[in-house]
Amino acid sequence: MSHRSQPVPSAATLSVEELADYFRISRTGVYRLFTRGDLKPLKIGSRTVVRRIDADAFLAARVGAA
Numbered sequence: 001m002s003h004r005s006q007p008v009p010s011a012a013t014l015s016v017e018e019l020a021d022y023f024r025i026s027r028t029g030v031y032r033l034f035t036r037g038d039l040k041p042l043k044i045g046s047r048t049v050v051r052r053i054d055a056d057a058f059l060a061a062r063v064g065a066a
Helices: 016-023 027-036 052-065
Strands: 013-015 042-044 047-051
Touching: 013 016, 013 052, 016 027, 016 047, 016 052, 047 052
Parallel strands: none
Antiparallel strands: 013 047, 042 047
16 A cells, blocks of 8 residues: 655655655656656655756746646
8 A cells, every 4th residue: 555645845855756746647657757858856865856946847837838
């Protein structure tokens, strides 16, 4: 059973799972965004994260394009 946590509002970064929850997409969808270059992942130790500011900018750009 997978337990997805809600992103912490003040967190500077989001894990892949948190980002998937935030965007309401699958983890595969998040990795697809990385592969296409839409979002740049960061490695911190063994963890892959995305800066929240980059995730919000990605969303804002999509809202402007809609």
